[in-house]
Amino acid sequence: MENKEVIVRTDKLSKSFSVGGKQQHVIKNLDLEIYKGDFTVIVGSSGAGKSTLLYMLSGMDKPSLGKVNYYGVDITDMNDDKLAVFRRKHCGFVFQQIHLVDSMSVMDNVISTGMLIGQKQKELKAKATLLFDKMGISEELTCKFPAQISGGEAQRAAVVRALINDPDIVFADEPTGALNSAGVRAVLDVLTDINNAGQSVVMVTHDIKSVFRGNRIIYLQDGGIMGECDPGRYVSGDKQRHEKIRKFLEDMGW
């Protein structure tokens, strides 16, 4: 593990919200490193602070205290627009609610994201077509609006959008939460495939099938890391690996 390259490092990261005039500490003094090439899964019970942590790691939300360093650069104090530029260059996102822009076709959702970093439209179209093809999305579907395709198809399209700018990390927030079982499998396979191809992935989930896909599993509880497990790369049908993860989660009280 010591040879792995650190992409994101947090330093005493904290996040608190004011609820009814009372401060609620969602993340508390959290130190964490995310490594290049890993499929990091952050798991925990509801309200553990998983999504909050993910959005702070990706520069979508700002911590109340502490720092987030990205390849050694502190992104905590960047302003809103600088963070947007940071995200377009370095991060890809897959959300639970899919969050494709309703008013744009599937292809336009992807191309507009690519154009943000100055990629040429022609090259983008070729790259997107290739990615869509890999994700099993036909050309016909790419011309449709998000509301006209299924949830699974839309989420795979969202993965294409996340990958179009060759990000350093893909952040996935419960990407299977709104899908049926066939959709869940398809999306997890896509994420596993891209990770196997070298893409770093950080995924937040509370779905056991999703947890199995990670090579590094972090258990979050009450705003802190309660435990960590390194079961190795995902191999379909590897019962020993699955058992190890199951045991880890049991130990964590899940």
Place this chain on the structure above:
Amino acid sequence: MVKLVKSGFRKDKAILSVFLLIIVISVFILHSGIFASMYSRLYDEYAHDQELADGFAYTDADHEFVESVLAKNKDIVSYAVQDMLEIRSIKYTTSRNSKEKTDIWSIQRFGDNTGCKNLGFEEYDGSVSGRRIYITSFTAAVKKLHTGDKININTVNGKLEYTVAGVFQYLLMDNLYLVDGDSFDELAELSGSRVMSIAYLYAKDGADTGDVMQNVKTALQNGGRFYIDGYSSEEYRSYYTVIVNVLAGFMAVFALIIMMICMIMIVFTINNNISRDIVNIGVLRAAGYTVRQIRAALTAEYVIVGAVGAMAGIVLSYVLFPVMDKGFIREICGIIWKKQLYPAISFAVLAVVVIFMIGTAYFSTKKIKDLHPATALRFGLKSNSFKKNHFPLSNTRGELNLLLALKSSMQNMGQNVTIFFIITAVAFVTMIAGLLYYNTKVDITYYQRMIQGDSPDIYIYPEDNSYDSAYSLIEKIRSINGVSQAYGLDSVTASTGGVEVTLIYVTDPDYVYCGIYEGEIMRKDNEVVVGSSVAAKLGVGVGDEIAVEYGDKSRRYLVTGLQQNVLSSRLYMTDKAAQEIGIDTVYNSLRVRVKNADARKVDDVIDGIESHLTGITRIRNNYRELRSNDYAPVLAVAIGVFVMIILSIATVILVIRLLIKTVFIRKEREFGIKKAVGFTSKQLRYQLALSLMPTTLAASVLGAVLGYFLLNPLFTLILGGYGIRDANLLLQPLLILITAAAVTGMVFVFCFLMSGRMKKMSAYKLIQE
């Protein structure tokens, strides 16, 4: 039901507060516009209260002769004949303005009959010592004078200092000044002006005061070629109120435009809110609320806002109108506003607004009329009918923000229609404002001609006003460098077919502008151009003949043209034609136009005339006077232009604010997603502003073009009752371009600036919301 309304208020308070503001402004303008249109009625009330004479005539005949003429007239119930000094070029300064001015003053002795039972003093100071002078409220407003202020009169034989001892409302002559008896004699002596007789007449009930005045003047003229002038109170009422009525007309038009904008925005907002709250509506329906109750609750929000806004606008109008009256309206119309309640007007305005709100809001909620609760809960009203993918990014070349803005624009047709109507109205108002500004500040010629007729750059008052001397002086003036035209124009009162007219005679018809809208200018000695109102009264047109009477002479003239300008019953003829009926064609002033006139060139020509010519008592720089805000028609337009520009800006700000609020509600998630994937706030704001541009540009051009083509018809409509048949104000096509660019730019800038909230929201929060 009450709870529903309360909850609606809580949720929509930001948007409702914007509507409240729009309604307060529009009702304030409408209510104040109606107030402004009431000065004619107010004139009649004051005339009744003050027992105002039906007219006055002044002449250089003596009292006895005047009284004998009046006594013979059976339509006159009573009369009073008094001394009056008319100083045609009195020079004076005031303690408020040290620059010497020259005016025409009519002066009477304080205490003499002035054709009204009481002077209605607005200000009075009995403790003033020295020479006292009493001025009309019109004069006080224009010259910014109050009791205690000094007026220094410079006569050829010495200076006299007066102290203003009173300001009174007088409705027959705006330029009447009252001085104490001793001062009157002293002023007559020092100024060398002849004391004239002024007769105030009270006509029988039912008698036509115009006819009575005409008969009196004719009888005076028949008695011996006297200098005679005079007006009926009806003529003075029109004179006092014409400009303020134009202002009132414009205010009413603006108020209606704002109301229309408000109506469109309400339809747009309610539709957006219904889409936003459709699930809640489904829940309410499921809980047992009827559609009628839900629609009534939604309608009630806007009706309450309308009623409160209307009441606030009305109250504001009651509070601010007296301030506006003192501030500028009195300078335009000279009548003091009566502070009192006008319940009929106020209730009518309130009722109109409430009815208008009920209608608009109820109409806007019709989309939920047949909504089934299950449909609302499961599917809402979203149709996602993005049937066409406009400007697909994979095939359309272009800059990302521009392409996304165009896509967004094409997908919001409802919003486009709303913006189109509103911006068309805003551009229309702005264009009208621009054209009015152009017609008063850049080239006032046509506006001035419409209001007053022929308008030179310079007036020259000769020492010798005889016909021969005038021609000789005109020749000399023409030789001055920079002079384009020099000519004589003067007038007498004559009549035709029993209608009293101002007969204008001229040296050179081709130099005179008389607003001919049909036919052509008179050139021969048997030709005449007739004013629109005279032609209408006589039922004559081009090619007909009319008999013109002056004194005991009469002659027939061929009508070659019909002319128009505000408040005039005029005839135009050459001076030789005028001589045919015995008019002594003297020229009290000569007129000069300057080549390619501007302020400097006019000054240069005046310098040239002063240094090269003699036999001139006074030179008036009309070019500068007309462009000054002291000139009531210019002041009225300046106020109108100011109000229109402020209104346009305020409307754009309010509409953009409202639009952004609804767009934020509708597109919050989309903005969040875009921010998450790396769009900056600046890019999103730029896209939002840019997405409004195609519609805004089209609407701005349309509004400006409409303003360009409708300015003159609008003026014709408003001034139709005052003799304007076909207004011909200058139209500057370049202003279409400037207006379209200004309005489009304004929308872009305000939209960009006012969407700053985007900057404060993190992508995470926008998605969460």
